Amino acid sequence: MDLSTIVADIHRLNHEIERFELKYGVMSETFYEAYRDGEEPADDACVFDFEKWAGLYEVWLDRRRVYTDEIQRLRAQHHSLSKIIQPVGV
Numbered sequence: 001m002d003l004s005t006i007v008a009d010i011h012r013l014n015h016e017i018e019r020f021e022l023k024y025g026v027m028s029e030t031f032y033e034a035y036r037d038g039e040e041p042a043d044d045a046c047v048f049d050f051e052k053w054a055g056l057y058e059v060w061l062d063r064r065r066v067y068t069d070e071i072q073r074l075r076a077q078h079h080s081l082s083k084i085i086q087p088v089g090v
Contacts, residue, residue, distance in 0.1 A: 003074070004088045006067045013060040020053040028057045 001009075017028050024031065024046075035054045041047060074084050 001066065003067070003070055003084070006063055006070065010060065010063050010067065013056055013063065017053070017056050017060060020049065020056075023049070024053075028053070028060075032057050 020031070021027055031050075032054060035050060041050050071081070075081060078084060
């Protein structure tokens with residue numbers, strides 16, 4: 001997965017995650033901590049949302065890790081990020 005694909009994926013996930021954050025009034029890290037600790041929604045109608053939100057957040061965390069790893073690899077290879085910061089598609 002190249003860097004521009006990773007960035008595009010992170011932005012797509014951000015957009016989807018933001019809908020849940022606005023709907024439930026908390027940031028994803030707060031929600032995910034409660035979800036991971038086994039807390040369940042007060043309303044059973046929210047179970048599907050919580051499962052979807054948690055899944056999206058887990059993928060987002062993975063993509064951020066992949067992005068960080070790729071930047072570190074490129075930095076070691078090029079010794080300067082300015083050589084890799086270019087318009088996409090050029």
